[in-house]
Amino acid sequence: MARSLRATRAAAAAEARRDAAEAATEPDADGADGLKARIRAWAVEAGFSAAGFATLDLGDAPQRLRDWLAAGHHGEMDYLARHVDLRADPRRLVPGALSVISVRMPYLPAAESAAIGGGPAQADDAAADHGVAPAGEMAAPGPGDARAAASQRAAWATLADPARAYVARYALGRDYHKLVRARLEGLARRIEAVAGPLGRRVFCDSAPVLEVEFASRAGIGWRGKHTLLLSRDEGSWFFLGEIITTLDLPADAPASPHCGSCTACIDVCPTRAIVAPYTLDARRCISYLTIEHAGPIPEPLRPLMGNRIYGCDDCQLACPWNRYARISAEPDFAARHRLDSANLVELFGWDEATFLERTAGSAIRRIGHARWLRNIAVALGNAPPSPASRAALLARANHADALVREHVAWALRRQAAGVDKKMAATGAADQHFTEESGTPNRLQSR
Numbered sequence: 001m002a003r004s005l006r007a008t009r010a011a012a013a014a015e016a017r018r019d020a021a022e023a024a025t026e027p028d029a030d031g032a033d034g035l036k037a038r039i040r041a042w043a044v045e046a047g048f049s050a051a052g053f054a055t056l057d058l059g060d061a062p063q064r065l066r067d068w069l070a071a072g073h074h075g076e077m078d079y080l081a082r083h084v085d086l087r088a089d090p091r092r093l094v095p096g097a098l099s100v101i102s103v104r105m106p107y108l109p110a111a112e113s114a115a116i117g118g119g120p121a122q123a124d125d126a127a128a129d130h131g132v133a134p135a136g137e138m139a140a141p142g143p144g145d146a147r148a149a150a151s152q153r154a155a156w157a158t159l160a161d162p163a164r165a166y167v168a169r170y171a172l173g174r175d176y177h178k179l180v181r182a183r184l185e186g187l188a189r190r191i192e193a194v195a196g197p198l199g200r201r202v203f204c205d206s207a208p209v210l211e212v213e214f215a216s217r218a219g220i221g222w223r224g225k226h227t228l229l230l231s232r233d234e235g236s237w238f239f240l241g242e243i244i245t246t247l248d249l250p251a252d253a254p255a256s257p258h259c260g261s262c263t264a265c266i267d268v269c270p271t272r273a274i275v276a277p278y279t280l281d282a283r284r285c286i287s288y289l290t291i292e293h294a295g296p297i298p299e300p301l302r303p304l305m306g307n308r309i310y311g312c313d314d315c316q317l318a319c320p321w322n323r324y325a326r327i328s329a330e331p332d333f334a335a336r337h338r339l340d341s342a343n344l345v346e347l348f349g350w351d352e353a354t355f356l357e358r359t360a361g362s363a364i365r366r367i368g369h370a371r372w373l374r375n376i377a378v379a380l381g382n383a384p385p386s387p388a389s390r391a392a393l394l395a396r397a398n399h400a401d402a403l404v405r406e407h408v409a410w411a412l413r414r415q416a417a418g419v420d421k422k423m424a425a426t427g428a429a430d431q432h433f434t435e436e437s438g439t440p441n442r443l444q445s446r
């Protein structure tokens, strides 16, 4: 069964490549529409799953961005506020620009270990648990990339296991920025080879560009209520990138929205960060708290973060359109160092040299060792009390960085409170913990 699915997929991929090659060499591929067909074909050859075209008109998006900033939703991400004018008008980034070519690149990695592929619920079952039925949009079940379903089941399974660490799927492998930009650069050169030298720049999460807004205007997906782009044929597990160019290309039609009455992403969000449909308060978002935020994580939010130590995917995991998701074909995005199934205590034990070595070439490295420990300390504070967790925390109790010390102290208090609660519930004596650890629990947990 698995083999026949693979064979079908391989045949479909070969056919897509043949179509791409034919489109790219069509004798009548002249004029703007012909060039667009060729660009789409070259984009597929470069590993993108879709390409679309838009003008630089952003409508009322810049004003909505200003409103969002005025509400303080960006937290400490000052760079978003600093470059509003550039975001509002990409011609300031590329003088004379007329068009944007927007692309998607899938990143969902296959589940590394078969043992963790049997999680509690499929993405669609989980979505059903949340009462998801996007009004009349999902008559038939998804085509079911079995490996994508297994990968999402594995993600749910990791989230359900408080001893394990959850790392956002986009960050399990190598950093995507360079890879996507290099592929876009190759695509831009192929365009120049037929269209002549252009004013152009390639982007992927690297500059003040409203990427989701352009992608939805270019028709490669619609903005979901979680604010990310998603599509009917691929869900949302993809990066966005774009070429902003002086080339004048006719715009595609924007994609129509298909969220219907669904609110699964809003309902599932552990910290209630999606404060209204299409509006995220980043200050509450676990992705922001674990990656962008430098200081102490607000205490009321810590218990809600569970075992999410780098980024968060819940709003995507709950989305019913991700039953159409596909596994990435890029080896770079495959999970490294068993990061999709690692144990919290093990990761907390990494010293700085190990952290730097294991995260070389990964987006994770950017947060540095202290924030890495801060995030894992929160997860350990949320884990059920265990001698191993307390011992790991105690080993970091005198860490040189005050940020780490404070989060470790919080986690130790939580472990102790958990121990006390457990004892109250079971009537168990101190002996229970002394037996497990060989150390008096009071000493160990304070």
Ligand code: B12
Binding pocket: 061, 062, 064, 065, 068, 069, 077, 080, 168, 169, 170, 204, 205, 206, 207, 208, 209, 210, 211, 212, 213, 223, 226, 227, 228, 229, 230, 236, 237, 238, 239, 240, 241, 277, 278, 279, 280, 282, 285, 287, 288, 291, 292, 310, 311, 312, 313, 315
């Ligand atoms: C800053 C940022 C973040 C911040 C803030 C996220 C946010 N939603 O703004 C934080 C750190 C929280 C974050 C988290 C994540 N991010 Co991020 N992030 C960005 C970045 C750099 C800028 C986004 C931005 O401009 N935000 C500012 C606000 C104002 O923009 P906005 O939400 O798009 O706001 C619009 C809507 O609110 C809309 N709006 C308001 N009201 C209404 C009403 C209606 C009816 C409608 C239709 C619209 C609407 O108007 C605003 C202006 O257009 C982009 C890359 C880029 N340059 O675009 C990546 C990007 C959006 N992130 C990405 C990813 C993958 C993530 C995570 C999934 C990572 C993770 N697993 O942890 C999470 C997802 C969290 C989430 N639900 O958004 C991808 C998304 C790919 C995709 N499929 O869409 C991007 C595009 C990077 C990339 N090149 O691939 N991210």
Ligand code: SF4
Binding pocket: 226, 268, 269, 270, 271, 272, 273, 274, 280, 284, 285, 286, 287, 311, 312, 313, 314, 315, 316
């Ligand atoms: S990434 Fe997590 S915390 Fe952020 S909006 Fe989505 S579910 Fe909420």
Ligand code: SF4
Binding pocket: 134, 224, 225, 226, 230, 258, 259, 260, 262, 263, 264, 265, 266, 315, 318, 319, 320, 321
């Ligand atoms: S989960 Fe969110 S993004 Fe997905 S269909 Fe439902 S409302 Fe739209």
